[in-house]
Amino acid sequence: MKGWTATGEAYAASYASLCLGTAPELIAALGPGAGRTLLDVGSGTSSLLAAFARDGWTVTGCEPEPSMRVVAEREHPEIVSLPGGLPELPFATDSFDVVTANFVLNHVADPRASATELARVSADRVAATIWAQSPSWFWREVCDRAGLVPAEGERLPAERDFARTSEGFAGMLTEAGWRGVAVAEKTWTWRARPEVLWISAEGGVASAGLFYRSLDDAGRAAFRRGFDAVCGERAVDGEVPLEHTAAIAVGEAR
Numbered sequence: 001m002k003g004w005t006a007t008g009e010a011y012a013a014s015y016a017s018l019c020l021g022t023a024p025e026l027i028a029a030l031g032p033g034a035g036r037t038l039l040d041v042g043s044g045t046s047s048l049l050a051a052f053a054r055d056g057w058t059v060t061g062c063e064p065e066p067s068m069r070v071v072a073e074r075e076h077p078e079i080v081s082l083p084g085g086l087p088e089l090p091f092a093t094d095s096f097d098v099v100t101a102n103f104v105l106n107h108v109a110d111p112r113a114s115a116t117e118l119a120r121v122s123a124d125r126v127a128a129t130i131w132a133q134s135p136s137w138f139w140r141e142v143c144d145r146a147g148l149v150p151a152e153g154e155r156l157p158a159e160r161d162f163a164r165t166s167e168g169f170a171g172m173l174t175e176a177g178w179r180g181v182a183v184a185e186k187t188w189t190w191r192a193r194p195e196v197l198w199i200s201a202e203g204g205v206a207s208a209g210l211f212y213r214s215l216d217d218a219g220r221a222a223f224r225r226g227f228d229a230v231c232g233e234r235a236v237d238g239e240v241p242l243e244h245t246a247a248i249a250v251g252e253a254r
Helices: 006-014 015-030 047-054 066-075 111-120 135-144 168-173 194-202 206-214 217-234
Strands: 037-041 058-062 081-082 097-103 124-131 181-190 242-254
Touching: 006 015, 006 066, 006 194, 015 047, 015 181, 015 242, 037 047, 037 242, 047 058, 047 066, 047 242, 058 111, 058 135, 066 081, 111 124, 111 168, 124 168, 135 206, 135 217, 168 242, 181 194, 194 217, 217 242
Parallel strands: 037 058, 037 097, 058 081, 097 124
Antiparallel strands: 124 242, 181 242
């Protein structure tokens, strides 16, 4: 999972609130907590886990990036956030009633192996999300306006990749051993202040932040000019409305 090293604080101040947009659908799809156990893999700053905990779940986080765990422990000290990540999790088979992975399988090097691992540690149900329409379209506009050409993202080998659509996601999860996979889409508008979006870029979050960090001083100045121009055109009442679509999958582990 490239593009996340030392980004915990920047992520918490920016995209954490966006990624939390799937929480109501995941909670509704998985039913009442009633003390059931849930592991969130790639749990980031534990915001999703906190939402599940409020709904009565007994929750645990698993997050490979130390800076994310630092923020998680500060903001949600009542939630255990353990080191570890896909494709091999540090838990025994059937350790949790439910296992989730929110916007994680679109980043890993082997999505099928990782999805299989999610099911292995679940005794009952599994859930995961990916972007069907991601925040990257906004940053492409910034680069176009700045006259910059983003580096081509490192693509997975064909035998490991999958179509980043609801149908492709469902097919990949079924191939990974999930049973009865159902995928629903959610589209919503995230309204972010320009300064919040800039925190994500300057802080190195995801592909846009990784690209910004790779630029020299002149490139960074051009990127900032492009950013200011796009925000100036798109902002409404001081916020930039960004439409996104998530594919939300739920299935049985066995």
